[in-house]
Amino acid sequence: MNRLLALLLTVGILAGCGSGNKHTSGGRPVTFEDFKALFPEQQAPYRLMADSLLQKQPDSLALQRDVLKQFLTDTLAGTDSTKTRHLKYYPLAYIAGSNLQYFVIRAVDRSSTVAYICFTDKKGKYLNRMVAARKDANSPEQMSFTLDNKYVIKTSTEKPVGSNTALKEDFYMANANGAITLIMTNSNGPTTPGQIFNPIDTLAHKHKFSGDYTSGDMNIISIRDGQDAKTFQFFITFSKDNGNCKGELSGTGHFTGSNKGEYKDKETSCGIGFQFGAGRVSIREIGGCGAYRGIKCFFEGGYVKKKAPSAK
Numbered sequence: 674m675n676r677l678l679a680l681l682l683t684v685g686i687l688a689g690c691g692s693g694n695k696h697t698s699g700g701r702p703v704t705f706e707d708f709k710a711l712f713p714e715q716q717a718p719y720r721l722m723a724d725s726l727l728q729k730q731p732d733s734l735a736l737q738r739d740v741l742k743q744f745l746t747d748t749l750a751g752t753d754s755t756k757t758r759h760l761k762y763y764p765l766a767y768i769a770g771s772n773l774q775y776f777v778i779r780a781v782d783r784s785s786t787v788a789y790i791c792f793t794d795k796k797g798k799y800l801n802r803m804v805a806a807r808k809d810a811n812s813p814e815q816m817s818f819t820l821d822n823k824y825v826i827k828t829s830t831e832k833p834v835g836s837n838t839a840l841k842e843d844f845y846m847a848n849a850n851g852a853i854t855l856i857m858t859n860s861n862g863p864t865t866p867g868q869i870f871n872p873i874d875t876l877a878h879k880h881k882f883s884g885d886y887t888s889g890d891m892n893i894i895s896i897r898d899g900q901d902a903k904t905f906q907f908f909i910t911f912s913k914d915n916g917n918c919k920g921e922l923s924g925t926g927h928f929t930g931s932n933k934g935e936y937k938d939k940e941t942s943c944g945i946g947f948q949f950g951a952g953r954v955s956i957r958e959i960g961g962c963g964a965y966r967g968i969k970c971f972f973e974g975g976y977v978k979k980k981a982p983s984a985k
Contacts, residue, residue: 705797708744711736712767712776717822719768719777723815723831726779726786726808736762736778745776745791745799770824772849773800785809788818790826792851800851822940825856844921846872857910859919872923873897873908880905882932882949886976891916894954894976903928907936909945909956913970920966935959945972952978 711734741762765788766777776791788806793799805818805828814832821827826845831838842859856872871885876897878884882905886894891912899905908923926936926947934947937960944960955975962972 703740703743705744708740709767709774709776709797712764715766715768717768717770717820717824719766719820721765721777721788721806721818723806723808723817726788726806730763730779732761734763736764738762741778744793744797745802768820773824773847773851775820775824777805784811790818790820790847792847794849794851801847801853803845803847803853857921859912871895871908873906876906882934882954884981885979886954887979888974888976892974892976894956896954899925905934907947909972911966911970911972918967918970920962920970920972922962922965922972938962954978 761781763779763781764776765779766775768775768777772795774793774795774797776793778789778791780787780789786808787804789802790805791799791802803826805816805826807814807816809815814830816828816830818829819827824847826847828843828845830841830843833839844856844858846854846856848854854872871893873895878897880896880898880902883896883898886896888911891910893908893910895908897906905926905928906924907926910919910921912919922943922945924936924938926934926945929935932949934949936945936947938944941962941964942960943962943965944958945962946957946959948955948957953975957973958971966972
């Protein structure tokens with residue numbers, strides 16, 4: 674039996690389940706594996722554009738609400754739309770992550786289409802969900818999303834402003850318990866100090882080079898202690914050319930000398946060299962890091978260490 678036929682049979686089985694009967698036609702209870710089989714299996718990186726939400730799907734592939742309620746206990750029905758009786762739900766993608774499982778579901782009513790990412794643990798226990806893409810018939814604003822190979826979720830919201838297009842990008846990370854953390858927000862509008870969320874801010878910083886280094890409000894290098902004396906953790910974010918060129922990178926570096934460090938990305942040719950001094954750090958690219966920045970700017974320059982707040 675090929676996958677398509679198996680999928681259609683599973684849809685038919687689940688469609689026949691009433692709100693009080695969660696069993697297959699053969700009497701076998703509907704399992705999480707049955708539910709997962711309804712979703713086309715994909716791998717990260719995965720991208721869903723807002724325009725693709727308008728593509729019609731056969732009603733035979735629609736998910737039944739009682740099935741959603743069985744496996745996604747925080748039922749989607751009625752939460753984000755007042756026209757719940759017109760809503761239909763379609764499975765778009767299943768992605769197996771390192772700590773979580775990701776289910777992308779399309780919810781359609783008469784005037785709008787929304788895509789949700791629902792999170793379960795590795796055993797199939799429902800944890801949380803978020804709106805990741807949207808296309809409204811009566812609004813020029815639209816939202817798309819990308820799930821990268823590090824399982825960072827980037828939502829991109831676009832809307833026309835005069836003859837231009839305003840773009841806002843929000844970066845999220847879903848933790849193993851399903852909690853969703855906003856990592857950073859980018860916008861091609863005027864930048865506002867304080868928009869940056871430092872994901873390693875609360876980690877230990879006892880090493881002499883650990884701390885936060887800045888070069889303006891939107892340019893930060895955060896250094897934190899590593900697992901041993903030979904390593905350090907870092908987070909870099911910068912915005913140059915009035916916000917037209919931005920970059921962000923985080924990872925684990927290794928000390929290569931008494932005041933030098935180096936980072937090499939495992940998935941690209943990107944590398945960063947760190948030169949520490951008295952209250953300063955300088956960085957330079959030692960490999961192509963275009964995957965983490967704009968094409969007209971680089972991870973480079975000097976940053977001054979911020980004074981640590983006094984302990985009370």
